[in-house]
Amino acid sequence: MTAISTPIPDTVAEPDTATEVDAAALAQPPCLVSFDVETYFQVENANGIVDKAQWDRMDPRLDAVTDRLLALLDEHRSSATFFTLGWVARKLPQIVRRIHAAGHEIACHGDMHDRLHRLGPDGFRKDLANAKKTLEDLVGSPVRGYRAPVFSIDRTTSWAIDILAEAGFSYDSSIQPIRRRAYGVPDAPDTPFRIVGPGGSQLIELPLLTWNVLGYRMPVAGGGYFRLLPLRLMLNGIAQMNRRGLPAATYFHPWEFDPDQPRLPINGVKRFRHYVGLKKTTPRLAALLDRHRSTAFAAWLQTQKTQTWPAFAL
Ligand SMILES: [Zn+2]
Numbered sequence: 001m002t003a004i005s006t007p008i009p010d011t012v013a014e015p016d017t018a019t020e021v022d023a024a025a026l027a028q029p030p031c032l033v034s035f036d037v038e039t040y041f042q043v044e045n046a047n048g049i050v051d052k053a054q055w056d057r058m059d060p061r062l063d064a065v066t067d068r069l070l071a072l073l074d075e076h077r078s079s080a081t082f083f084t085l086g087w088v089a090r091k092l093p094q095i096v097r098r099i100h101a102a103g104h105e106i107a108c109h110g111d112m113h114d115r116l117h118r119l120g121p122d123g124f125r126k127d128l129a130n131a132k133k134t135l136e137d138l139v140g141s142p143v144r145g146y147r148a149p150v151f152s153i154d155r156t157t158s159w160a161i162d163i164l165a166e167a168g169f170s171y172d173s174s175i176q177p178i179r180r181r182a183y184g185v186p187d188a189p190d191t192p193f194r195i196v197g198p199g200g201s202q203l204i205e206l207p208l209l210t211w212n213v214l215g216y217r218m219p220v221a222g223g224g225y226f227r228l229l230p231l232r233l234m235l236n237g238i239a240q241m242n243r244r245g246l247p248a249a250t251y252f253h254p255w256e257f258d259p260d261q262p263r264l265p266i267n268g269v270k271r272f273r274h275y276v277g278l279k280k281t282t283p284r285l286a287a288l289l290d291r292h293r294s295t296a297f298a299a300w301l302q303t304q305k306t307q308t309w310p311a312f313a314l
Pocket of ligand 1: 036038109113148149150
């Protein structure tokens with residue numbers, strides 16, 4: 001992240017007219033905006049602080065913020081993919097119905113937000129089945145897309161690809177093509193590809209956006225990076241991907257748009273990472289959608305000849 005020597009301004013010039021925005025939006029690939037629908041107390045940083053047994057007694061604070069996000073997407077004539085926890089769908093079915101009724105894609109973020117390393121293959125199979133059934137019963141149609149909690153599909157959990165295919169998923173968006181302590185597949189393609197599991201199953205993979213600077217893949221797809229770093233970095237990553245004729249896969253969480261959420265006793269770097277920039281997110285997402293109209297992942301995939309994409313064995 002130190003590869004950049006010149007400061008990059010956080011402000012971006014407003015387009016002159018709505019027509020200019022429309023013309024630009026039509027000329028370039030859409031942005032693939034996604035939300036991982038979980039509550040502030042289900043994040044990995046709260047693991048060990050808020051026990052799963054307490055979840056049902058706490059206020060998930062998802063109703064109002066989800067409605068605000070739906071309104072923002074509607075204002076920008078954009079649709080998005082909502083990777084939703086099975087737990088959220090059982091606790092707050094009305095939210096999932098509202099997202100679906102507004103024309104967005106409901107996809108799966110697992111059931112209880114466990115990292116795949118913790119679940120193991122058998123635990124993952126069960127968690128996935130619970131979540132998929134809960135979501136499909138609510139929306140009345142198949143759920144095809146998956147994102148692992150904490151991007152936890154990597155070389156050590158490659159069995160997940162075969163299990164996802166066996167469960168009827170057609171695409172995944174869990175791969176961060178970077179190296180991080182807790183996640184990442186640094187040698188994975190940074191553009192959409194076909195991911196092959198150890199059992200030979202294939203899925204479509206939409207890796208999260210990185211911005212390639214002098215050979216370094218800077219993670220600019222969303223989350224803490226979106227809140228901490230200037231928006232310009234994400235816009236640069238999107239522009240670079242668009243120059244390759246491809247859309248950028250981005251991710252956000254509803255709790256990131258809720259600055260008044262109760263503070264949990266998270267310490268140190270983790271505390272900083274969870275709470276930094278919560279007040280900036282709504283105007284930033286609006287600025288992003290002003291420039292890049294968003295489409296749901298599955299809708300974009302339907303327009304693509306995915307059979308011709310490169311294969312990558314995990
Ligand atoms: Zn998550």
